[in-house]
Amino acid sequence: MKFAIQRDYLVRSVQDVMKAVTSRTTIPILTGIKIITTEKGVTLTGSDSDISIESLIPVEEDGKSVVDIHQQGGVVLQAKFFSEIVKKLPSETIEIEVVNSFQTVIRSGKAEFKLNGLDPEEYPHLPQIEEENVFKIPTDLLKTMIRQTFFAVSTSETRPILTGVNWRVEDGKLICTATDSHRLAMRTAAIESESTAHYNVVIPGKSLSELSKILDDSSEAVDIVITENQILFKTKHLLFFSRLLEGNYPDTTRLIPTDTKTELQLTTKDFLQSIDRASLLAREGRNNVVKLSTLESGIVEVSSNSPEIGNVIEQVQSGNIEGEDLKISFSAKYMMDALKALEGSEIHIQFTGAMRPFVIRPMHDDSILQLILPVRTY
Amino acid sequence: MKFAIQRDYLVRSVQDVMKAVTSRTTIPILTGIKIITTEKGVTLTGSDSDISIESLIPVEEDGKSVVDIHQQGGVVLQAKFFSEIVKKLPSETIEIEVVNSFQTVIRSGKAEFKLNGLDPEEYPHLPQIEEENVFKIPTDLLKTMIRQTFFAVSTSETRPILTGVNWRVEDGKLICTATDSHRLAMRTAAIESESTAHYNVVIPGKSLSELSKILDDSSEAVDIVITENQILFKTKHLLFFSRLLEGNYPDTTRLIPTDTKTELQLTTKDFLQSIDRASLLAREGRNNVVKLSTLESGIVEVSSNSPEIGNVIEQVQSGNIEGEDLKISFSAKYMMDALKALEGSEIHIQFTGAMRPFVIRPMHDDSILQLILPVRTY
Incomplete structure (x- = not known):
């Protein structure tokens, strides 16, 4: 195998397949990256047997020559070293050549690396997938x-x-x-x-x-x-x-409540920040639990208490509160994760009581929902 | 103690004194930040007994009011919580008030924190330093x-x-x-x-x-x-x-050689990068050792060899080589540290033999030197 390649393409491709390579594997050859030349270009493969990634660097892209193949072939090189080396090579072009018994020479500018490689035939085969039903x-x-x-x-x-x-x-x-x-x-x-x-x-x-x-x-x-x-x-x-x-x-569909006893409308950012502040003291506790209570005039109170350190209490204006009064406790972390995952500046939360799971959705968007189970504290 | 303060100033000042605060201390009160009001403003102190940092937030800066003191006093608050809280408060103004037995209320916007504090009198005193001989x-x-x-x-x-x-x-x-x-x-x-x-x-x-x-x-x-x-x-x-x-x-002065047997001039960046590349394979060895040899026509060869993985060899053009031929081995890490610390795009290295310490200096600048002891490999 012998080819010359544009460094940027190789670096990017190596980074991609590295995502699948782990040093904690029971199959030693999987600590390597498989490099194969084909008519289409150079193919790199990384795998940890759960995930396998194959990246093709095409001979040509956007009319620009990327790879120049002098001799077909393949090799497996230690991923850890190969990835570091390609990143640090001095010239924009890299020449890679397998010389004998899979020893591989990597040349760029005035630098020349020789790496001991392995036979690509010994690299596990990727799953064969019939491309029906795409x-x-x-x-x-x-x-x-x-x-x-x-x-x-x-x-x-x-x-x-x-x-x-x-x-x-x-x-x-x-x-x-x-x-x-x-x-x-x-x-x-x-x-x-x-x-x-x-x-x-x-x-x-x-x-x-x-x-x-x-x-x-x-x-x-x-x-x-x-x-x-x-x-x-x-x-x-x-x-x-x-x-x-x-x-x-x-089957998770039956977890999602269909009725609503209390419904809040909130501005995502304000509510997220108030939960974040309340969780500053809650983190010390075992569960990172904050409390939410509905007050009068559309006010929601977020609070938490950590006897040794202190407490925090904050009022958040709700766009609308409908239904029964509510006091409920939940994990601040779960709430923050859910709010960050939602898109949209306004959300509504539907509760069916202090001990039942509640559902958070963006206003006017049913494509996403986040559900959280409350924590028993009241 | 009661005062109102601009959040940005408090955040910056807390960050500064936090540099001295550690959670690994045998003196529990040192996990806190001491806050004291004076006529000049608010003083924060953090200490781990080795390092102590005192930061003054002035009442006024650049004609702008920063602190508004309503009542003098002081308190010590848990650094970990206080620093997180001030960063996340919603409004640009923060009000801090000690209510009773050093319980401290922190108000900002609609958020209110109560933190348990300690008596500032129990905080260790900073060293008293006579300001002569500044x-x-x-x-x-x-x-x-x-x-x-x-x-x-x-x-x-x-x-x-x-x-x-x-x-x-x-x-x-x-x-x-x-x-x-x-x-x-x-x-x-x-x-x-x-x-x-x-x-x-x-x-x-x-x-x-x-x-x-x-x-x-x-x-x-x-x-x-x-x-x-x-x-x-x-x-x-x-x-x-x-x-x-x-x-x-x-006494380190006698370590620095006064005579020179070989002298190299090199471009800092090129040399640093070639050492960096050579060290990619050297890191696996026990010492991260690379070799340098002078060749003909002002060429310096940098190389390293790690039998299980492979080897690397690179030629670097020297601006000038004077004196005896040289083969020497040294730690790539020490060389890279030294080159990064030097200012100037060109350096010269003075050797007095393969087993003697050598000195790296920027060209035309004697205010800084880096000395490295070689490693015996040849």
Whole structure:
């Protein structure tokens, strides 16, 4: 293998596939990046067996030559060193050549590295996915949907299925749901698909978070293919594979209350800041719990108390309070996470009593909801 | 105590004194910030007994009212909570009032915090320093001198005196020296002083690093007062006290070679980058050692070798090579630290053999030198 390549393209591509590489693997070759030349260009692959990322650096882009292949071939190089080296090379062009028994020479300017490489044939094969039933989502919408749900997955392995985000595809819609059993985030969006296939799968939270990091903010579509145990995200030069979690995701629809006893309208930013202040003292307590009470004249009182340190009390003006008076306690962290995930400057919160889950939604937007279970303190 | 204060001033001042506050103290009251009102304004104090910082927020600045004092007094508030609270208060004005048994009310907009406080009389007194023999250095020069020497102090407690930076004041000059016995950094500058007093003291590295963080980049003078066991840095609204290290600093002047067998001229940036690249593989080894050899036609070769991973070799053009041929090995980290500390785009390095310390200086500037001991590998 021998080729010359524009440094910027290689650096970007290496950064992308590095997202899948971990040093904590039981398969030594997976600490490496697989580099293969094809007619189309140079393909880099990184994998931790849960996530695999393949990035293609095309021979040419926008009429500009990017890769110049002198001899076909491949090698696996230690990801940790290779990624650091390419970042720091002095010249805009890098020449990479496998000399013998996979020893690889990397030349740029007057610097020359020799790295011991491995046989790419020994690198595990990526899952083979039949590209039927592709559906499409714009990249930026996909990133938003991940951001709005991912944070609510469970970080505990007691119920492994809850460490993933449930994706249901049905009737031209994608419904993403995450819950750690104390709060729940749900986001719905229309998808573009030629098939009527239904899916109900659970994607590891970590996979979605890594995917989100390597996608740009364009409105170009991402192709998504779901199989029995894998999901593939496909952009112009990138393939992102993730395994799916095994098991059935709990039916969360019955958790969402349908009736309302008290409803508040609030300005997202003001309410978020007051919860943030109240949580400054609450953090010391075991649960980071703040209290909310409705007062007269559309005033909501947010408070918390930490006997050893002190207390805080704050009044927030509500746009509208309807229904019964309410005193309720909840995790400040969950509330802040939920408010940050919502879009829109105004929200409404629907309560059905101090001990029942409550639902936060942006005004005039039913595509997203955040649900939080209160804490018993009153 | 009762006063109203502009939030921005309080936030800045709290940030400054927080630099001295640590949660790891055996004196519980030192986890707090002392707040005292005087005729001049509000004084905040933070201390970990090694470093003490006092910040004055003046009643008025630039003709603008900053503090409005309603009732004199003082209190000590938990630094961790107080600092977080003031940052997040909603309004530009903050009212602080001690109500009873040092319980303190903090009001801003519609938020009201009550914090349990302590008696300021129980807060340790700051050292009393007679302000004779003051000398002056511009703030930005002081920060530069700290940056250029501080990094070379020892991080090991085997010789505690080496964890500090030696400051000698003599003949209208300040000479700062730091060494961890493997490398040495020295910087000299003229000072402004009405006295002819000589000093030879050792300031804890940590104190200088914290001082550097709270000084701005102005050219206004810092007043410096040295006593037997304390040093005081004084700016317009800030007093920064540090204890001095006890013991005699080793005589480092005899370490610095006076003769030269090989001399190289190099472009700082190119040389730094080539060392950085060579160290990518060297880091895996035990010492992060790179090799330098002089070749013909003014070429310097930088290389390193890590048998399991690979090797790197790079040629750097020297502006001039004089004297004997040389092969020498040294720590890439020490060289990079030294090169980053030097000012100027061109440097010269003076060697007196492969096993003797060598000296790096900017071209045409004798106010700073960096010395490194080589590593035996050839």
